[in-house]
Amino acid sequence: MKLLPMLLLLLPTAASAVDFCPNSMPTQNWGIQYQLSGAHQGTLLLLRQQAQTAFYNPQNQVAEWWRFDNPQHPQFSRVFGEAKRRIDYYMGDLRTLGVQVSQAEIESFAANHLRQALTKVPQSDCAEAEAYEGDYHQVHYRMLWSTALQLPLTLETTVQGKVSRWQAQQFVNSADVTGHFQQWQAYKRTDFADVGDNEQDPFLAKMINQGFVEHSEHAAYDSRGNPLGNHSH
Amino acid sequence: MKTLPQVLAVLTTAVATALVSTAANAAVLPAAQTQSNWFTAGAEAVAAKVAEARKTGTAKNIIFFVGDGMGVSTLTAARIYQGQAAGNSGEENRLSFETFPYSALSKTYSVNQQTPDSAPTMTAMITGVKTEDGMLSVSSESIRGNCLSSKGNELKTALELAEDLGKSTGIISTARITHATPAATYAHTPERDWEADSNLTAEAVANGCHDIAYQLVMDAPGDGLEVALGGGRSYFLPNTVTDGEGAKGRRADGNDLTAAWGEKFPHAAYVWNKEAFDAVDVSTTDHLLGLFEASHMQYEADRADDTAGEPSLAEMTSKAIDILKKNDKGYFLMVEGGRIDHAHHAGNAACALADTVALSDAVQAAMDKVDLQDTLIIVSADHSHTFTIAGYPARGNPILGLVHEPNDETISTSPSLASDGLPYTTLGYTNGPGAKTGAREDLTAMDTTDVDFLQQAQVPLSSETHAAEDVAIYAAGPGAWLFQGSVEQNVIFHVMNQAGALGGSKY
Known part of the structure; x- marks a missing residue:
C-alpha cells in the first residue's frame, strides 16, 4: 500500500531509529534496558540469568521473576523492592489463576508469537535484525526483532490511535543483573497460597485489598500471563 | 451392654414402628404421595434413624x-x-x-x-x-x-x-x-x-x-x-x-x-x-x-x-x-x-x-x-x-457450567441471562480475583468447566476471603x-x- 511509508514517517519515533544493534548475545548474565514512550512512559529492565528471566521496573522497584529450571513446573515471583518482600507462585497457583505460562513468550518480551502473526518487512537499520508489521487482536504492531538476542529492539503498538513504543537502549551489565537476583533471593517470601490467610500482615493486607500490580509497567503480558492483545483463555 | 439379640429386637421394633407409621399415613395420604419414591425413601431414612443405636462406649x-x-x-x-x-x-x-x-x-x-x-x-x-x-x-x-x-x-x-x-x-x-x-x-x-x-x-x-x-x-x-x-x-x-x-x-x-x-x-x-x-x-x-x-x-x-x-x-x-x-x-x-x-x-x-x-x-x-x-x-x-451456588439451574446442569434453567423435562439450551444481558455461572464468589472493575466479562464462548477457569466475583480482591x-x-x-x-x-x-x-x- 502506497500510503504506508508516508504514515510511518508521521510517527513520533520511527522504528528505523536504532542506535542499539547487538550482533551477538552476551555470554554472561545480561539484561536489556527498555524505554517506553508515547501514550505510556517508563523504563523497564529485562534481566536474564540462565533459566531465569525478570522484568524489573526501577521506578517502583517491582519485578516479575520467572524461573524455568524445570520448564514443566516454572516458578514465578512478584518482587516488591520497597517492602523487601516477594510473593512466590507455584505451578498449581498459576493454574488456579488461569495463567498460561509460555517460557518462549516470557523470554522474548512476549513477542515471539508476534513473529508468526505479523508480516516480515524489509529494513536496513540493523544487520542482525528482522522487521515485522501487521495487526493482531485489534492492535497494530511494528517490531524490529533482534536475531542475535531473540528479543525485540523496538516494539510499537497502536491501539485506537494511541501509539506506545518500547525501545531497547542498552545492555544491563552482568554484575547488576546478578545483584538483582541475589537481592530478591534474600527477600522475605510468602507463598501466594498463603496470602489469603495472612490478612493481618500489613504488607499482605495491602496486597489483598488493593490488588497486586497485575499488568506491571512493561504491559508485555496481561495478568493471566497471556501476551499483550491475546485474551484467549 | 446389650447383646446382639436385644439389639435386633430393638431394630425390629423400630422398623415395624416406622412401617406402621407409613401405613397409617397411607390411610390419609393419597397414593401419589405414599407411592412416590421420595416418600418411601424418606420413610426409610426415618426408620433407619429410629433403629440407630447410640454407640455410647469409649472410642479407642x-x-x-x-x-x-x-x-x-x-x-x-x-x-x-x-x-x-x-x-x-x-x-x-x-x-x-x-x-x-x-x-x-x-x-x-x-x-x-x-x-x-x-x-x-x-x-x-x-x-x-x-x-x-x-x-x-x-x-x-x-x-x-x-x-x-x-x-x-x-x-x-x-x-x-x-x-x-x-x-x-x-x-x-x-x-x-x-x-x-x-x-x-x-x-x-x-x-x-x-x-x-x-x-x-x-x-x-x-x-x-x-x-x-x-x-x-x-x-x-x-x-x-x-x-x-x-x-x-x-x-x-x-x-x-x-x-x-x-x-x-x-x-x-x-x-x-x-x-x-x-x-x-x-x-x-x-x-x-x-x-x-x-x-x-x-x-x-x-x-x-x-x-x-x-x-x-x-x-x-x-x-x-x-x-x-x-x-x-x-x-x-x-x-x-x-x-x-x-x-x-x-x-x-x-x-x-x-x-x-x-x-x-x-x-x-x-x-x-x-x-x-x-x-x-x-x-x-x-x-x-x-x-x-x-x-x-x-x-x-x-x-x-x-462461595455461592446461585441462579435457578436445572437439576443435572453441570455444576461448573453456566446457569441453564429447566425447560419441561430437559435443560434449556440457552443460558440464563442476567440484567446486563450476559450469562453467568452457578458457582461464584462474593469477592476475589475473579471480580472485574467495570463490565462483567462475557462467558458465552468460554469453557467455564475448565480447571483453569476463575469464577466471577463481585468485590475485587487479589485473594478471596474466608x-x-x-x-x-x-x-x-x-x-x-x-x-x-x-x-x-x-x-x-x-x-x-x-x-x-x-x-x-x-x-
Missing part, C-alpha cells in the same frame, strides 16, 4: 478430618461435582461422610474476629478453647507475635492427651504440615507464621520460642508422633540444602530436621516422593515422616503432574492407619484437606471441589479400614468461604451422637475428650 481410636475452608456450599457443590463425574445428575449424590448418622453446625468465630482464620479455629477444635487469630494452641491471653506473652498460656491438645495415654498419633495434610491446621495439634505458638527458625523474631528467639517445624520433631509430645505426612519440606531443611525437587531449604539454624527425625525416633523413616512412600513397610516402620513438596502439596487436579510424584490424601490416610493401628492402646489421627482453602482463595472452584472429593475419598479409605464400634470419625471444617457462616460437623462411631444441634466450634474437642476418654476433664 479417633480420626479427625478437617476440610480447610470446606463450608456447606462447598460440600453441596462437591457432592454434585462428584455425582456428575460418575455420570449422574449429581444432586442426589452423597460424599462419603454425608452418610454419617450424626451431624451438627459449628460456630466458627474466634475470640477477636467474626470471620476467623485457620489458627484459632483449629485451636478451638483441638484444645476446647477459642483463641485469637494467628495463634496456635495458646490462649487469647497471649499477644500475637509475642513469644513471652504466650509462656504459660499453652493449651494442651487432643493429640498430646492421646500421647500421654500411650496411644499412637499422626497428622496428615495436603498443605504444609507446619501450616496452621496440622500445627495446632502439636505446636504452641503465638504466631502461625513461625514455621521455620528463619521466620522467628529476635524477641521470639530471646525468649525461647521454637519454630513450628522444630517443635514437631524436637519438642514432640510423648514418644513422638508416629505419622507426619504432607508438604513443607523446605521448613525442615537448612538453607544450604537443595532438595530432590530443586527447592532450597529455609532453615537458618543449620538443622536438618528430616535427619533428626531418623535419629530421634526408633524404626523411623523419612520419604519425599511417591515411590519411596509406596515402598514403606508398615510392619517395620513405627515413625514415618513424609514431606512431598517444598511448600504445599499439589492440588488434587495437578497431582498427576508432580515432578517426583505424590500420594493422594486417601493413600496417606490408609498407610497412616496401618502404622497407627499397631498400637493396642489405640490412636489419634488428624487428616486435613488443606488446599480446598487455597483454591477458594484463588477463586478457582474446580480445584476446590476436586480437593473436597479427595477428602471424601480419604474418609472412605478410613471407613474401609476401621471398625466404627471402636473408632470415632469426625469430619468438619475450620471456616467457610464466600466467610463467617457456620460449618458442618459429621460424625460416626462411639460418641458421635454427642454432635447434635448448633454448637460452638470448641465443643468438638470436648466430644473427642469424652468419647475417647482422653482424660482432659470429666463431664
Whole structure:
C-alpha cells in the first residue's frame, strides 16, 4: 500500500531509529534496558540469568521473576523492592489463576508469537535484525526483532490511535543483573497460597485489598500471563 | 451392654414402628404421595434413624478430618461435582461422610474476629478453647507475635492427651504440615507464621520460642508422633540444602530436621516422593515422616503432574492407619484437606471441589479400614468461604457450567441471562480475583468447566476471603451422637475428650 511509508514517517519515533544493534548475545548474565514512550512512559529492565528471566521496573522497584529450571513446573515471583518482600507462585497457583505460562513468550518480551502473526518487512537499520508489521487482536504492531538476542529492539503498538513504543537502549551489565537476583533471593517470601490467610500482615493486607500490580509497567503480558492483545483463555 | 439379640429386637421394633407409621399415613395420604419414591425413601431414612443405636462406649481410636475452608456450599457443590463425574445428575449424590448418622453446625468465630482464620479455629477444635487469630494452641491471653506473652498460656491438645495415654498419633495434610491446621495439634505458638527458625523474631528467639517445624520433631509430645505426612519440606531443611525437587531449604539454624527425625525416633523413616512412600513397610516402620513438596502439596487436579510424584490424601490416610493401628492402646489421627482453602482463595472452584472429593475419598479409605464400634470419625471444617451456588439451574446442569434453567423435562439450551444481558455461572464468589472493575466479562464462548477457569466475583480482591457462616460437623462411631444441634466450634474437642476418654476433664 502506497500510503504506508508516508504514515510511518508521521510517527513520533520511527522504528528505523536504532542506535542499539547487538550482533551477538552476551555470554554472561545480561539484561536489556527498555524505554517506553508515547501514550505510556517508563523504563523497564529485562534481566536474564540462565533459566531465569525478570522484568524489573526501577521506578517502583517491582519485578516479575520467572524461573524455568524445570520448564514443566516454572516458578514465578512478584518482587516488591520497597517492602523487601516477594510473593512466590507455584505451578498449581498459576493454574488456579488461569495463567498460561509460555517460557518462549516470557523470554522474548512476549513477542515471539508476534513473529508468526505479523508480516516480515524489509529494513536496513540493523544487520542482525528482522522487521515485522501487521495487526493482531485489534492492535497494530511494528517490531524490529533482534536475531542475535531473540528479543525485540523496538516494539510499537497502536491501539485506537494511541501509539506506545518500547525501545531497547542498552545492555544491563552482568554484575547488576546478578545483584538483582541475589537481592530478591534474600527477600522475605510468602507463598501466594498463603496470602489469603495472612490478612493481618500489613504488607499482605495491602496486597489483598488493593490488588497486586497485575499488568506491571512493561504491559508485555496481561495478568493471566497471556501476551499483550491475546485474551484467549 | 446389650447383646446382639436385644439389639435386633430393638431394630425390629423400630422398623415395624416406622412401617406402621407409613401405613397409617397411607390411610390419609393419597397414593401419589405414599407411592412416590421420595416418600418411601424418606420413610426409610426415618426408620433407619429410629433403629440407630447410640454407640455410647469409649472410642479407642479417633480420626479427625478437617476440610480447610470446606463450608456447606462447598460440600453441596462437591457432592454434585462428584455425582456428575460418575455420570449422574449429581444432586442426589452423597460424599462419603454425608452418610454419617450424626451431624451438627459449628460456630466458627474466634475470640477477636467474626470471620476467623485457620489458627484459632483449629485451636478451638483441638484444645476446647477459642483463641485469637494467628495463634496456635495458646490462649487469647497471649499477644500475637509475642513469644513471652504466650509462656504459660499453652493449651494442651487432643493429640498430646492421646500421647500421654500411650496411644499412637499422626497428622496428615495436603498443605504444609507446619501450616496452621496440622500445627495446632502439636505446636504452641503465638504466631502461625513461625514455621521455620528463619521466620522467628529476635524477641521470639530471646525468649525461647521454637519454630513450628522444630517443635514437631524436637519438642514432640510423648514418644513422638508416629505419622507426619504432607508438604513443607523446605521448613525442615537448612538453607544450604537443595532438595530432590530443586527447592532450597529455609532453615537458618543449620538443622536438618528430616535427619533428626531418623535419629530421634526408633524404626523411623523419612520419604519425599511417591515411590519411596509406596515402598514403606508398615510392619517395620513405627515413625514415618513424609514431606512431598517444598511448600504445599499439589492440588488434587495437578497431582498427576508432580515432578517426583505424590500420594493422594486417601493413600496417606490408609498407610497412616496401618502404622497407627499397631498400637493396642489405640490412636489419634488428624487428616486435613488443606488446599480446598487455597483454591477458594484463588477463586478457582474446580480445584476446590476436586480437593473436597479427595477428602471424601480419604474418609472412605478410613471407613474401609476401621471398625466404627471402636473408632470415632469426625469430619468438619475450620471456616467457610464466600462461595455461592446461585441462579435457578436445572437439576443435572453441570455444576461448573453456566446457569441453564429447566425447560419441561430437559435443560434449556440457552443460558440464563442476567440484567446486563450476559450469562453467568452457578458457582461464584462474593469477592476475589475473579471480580472485574467495570463490565462483567462475557462467558458465552468460554469453557467455564475448565480447571483453569476463575469464577466471577463481585468485590475485587487479589485473594478471596474466608466467610463467617457456620460449618458442618459429621460424625460416626462411639460418641458421635454427642454432635447434635448448633454448637460452638470448641465443643468438638470436648466430644473427642469424652468419647475417647482422653482424660482432659470429666463431664
